[in-house]
Amino acid sequence: MTEATLRADTRTVHIQWNDGASADYPFIWLRDNGPEGFHADTKERHFDLLSVPVDVAPKAVTLNGGALELDWGDSGGVSRFDMDWLKAHRPGCAFADPAKVAIETWRADLGSSGVPRAHADDVLTNDTALHDWLCATKRTGLSMIEGLADSRDVGIEVARRIGFLRETNFGTTFEVKSKPNPNNLAYTADRLPLHTDLPNQELPPGYQFLHCLANEAMGGGSLFCDGYAVAADLKSDDPAAYDLLSRISIPFRFHDAEYDIRRRHKVIALDDTGAVTEIRFNAHIADALDLPADAIEPYYQAYRRFMALTRDPAYLVTLKLAAGEMVVFDNRRVLHGREAFDPNTGYRHLHGCYVDRGEFDSRLRVLSR
Numbered sequence: 001m002t003e004a005t006l007r008a009d010t011r012t013v014h015i016q017w018n019d020g021a022s023a024d025y026p027f028i029w030l031r032d033n034g035p036e037g038f039h040a041d042t043k044e045r046h047f048d049l050l051s052v053p054v055d056v057a058p059k060a061v062t063l064n065g066g067a068l069e070l071d072w073g074d075s076g077g078v079s080r081f082d083m084d085w086l087k088a089h090r091p092g093c094a095f096a097d098p099a100k101v102a103i104e105t106w107r108a109d110l111g112s113s114g115v116p117r118a119h120a121d122d123v124l125t126n127d128t129a130l131h132d133w134l135c136a137t138k139r140t141g142l143s144m145i146e147g148l149a150d151s152r153d154v155g156i157e158v159a160r161r162i163g164f165l166r167e168t169n170f171g172t173t174f175e176v177k178s179k180p181n182p183n184n185l186a187y188t189a190d191r192l193p194l195h196t197d198l199p200n201q202e203l204p205p206g207y208q209f210l211h212c213l214a215n216e217a218m219g220g221g222s223l224f225c226d227g228y229a230v231a232a233d234l235k236s237d238d239p240a241a242y243d244l245l246s247r248i249s250i251p252f253r254f255h256d257a258e259y260d261i262r263r264r265h266k267v268i269a270l271d272d273t274g275a276v277t278e279i280r281f282n283a284h285i286a287d288a289l290d291l292p293a294d295a296i297e298p299y300y301q302a303y304r305r306f307m308a309l310t311r312d313p314a315y316l317v318t319l320k321l322a323a324g325e326m327v328v329f330d331n332r333r334v335l336h337g338r339e340a341f342d343p344n345t346g347y348r349h350l351h352g353c354y355v356d357r358g359e360f361d362s363r364l365r366v367l368s369r
């Protein structure tokens, strides 16, 4: 039988479910999360945490069908918790999150044929197809949409199926083609070594979409590498380099006539558990290293180690985008680049945009409801 017990000594309610699961819920946590403290429409908390002492205690606890009822006495009213909600929110256990897709790192053996593919019509019209494609894109950090009409709008339409676009100083969408007076190496015909876009931004853009409208020039093949795989291998092969790259921030800068956007970031970002959450690597917009003189050569040693790995064919997946295809990748994980092309041999034109990780994850959660 499921039982709930008040434990005054630890100021917790102990719940023992009939299936063997159990958990301890601190009183203050229960007071702060009582459903009556949330606005019925906005679902936002209107309960004021400072209206109760931190050692607040319920007068009584009862199990009433599928609910746990806590009587807070004269001023506090009653909190009525759904038992399933309590079970899903056991303190110390990570809450279920449909956007938490298990990441699969990859190396060269993924091959271009291993890149997940989806058809534009399916993703545009079918929510299940959209959901499955988003999961695959998050798992691999890279995917391909095929069957796009010859229109700049349609790639954007696919991106907007996820959420609103991330605007940057290059616009809400951008044209990747060889242009006069370029303000970005991408807008030349030059080779672009593997990089992540815009680490000079406070928040580098999340998912990047590059819709190929034409790719007829000689050269211009696309390169990809999983930055998480590079980081994992660096960690085991050269822990000192990994330590420097994940501990020391370096400056990045983009500047042209209108903008001067600077930000310091670590090349390898970690979360509280030490897991890699993000890679920022872009040699074209790395600003002059401003570390103390005696830290510069050691940093370069680590940074060059990482850079050398990004040139190692063991990590490289190459493909040549064809008109009607769009590559989609997590710009904060997967590095991208391109071979030089010869604009005299044919036209090359990609149309790009970004959608940040937050909107991507939100769409995944809503589609999972």
Ligand code: OGA
Pocket: 176, 186, 192, 197, 221, 222, 336, 337, 338, 350, 352
């Ligand atoms: C970019 C970029 C790659 C390409 O626009 O950021 O890296 O294939 N483009 O042109």
Ligand code: ZN
Pocket: 186, 195, 196, 197, 336
């Ligand atoms: Zn780029």
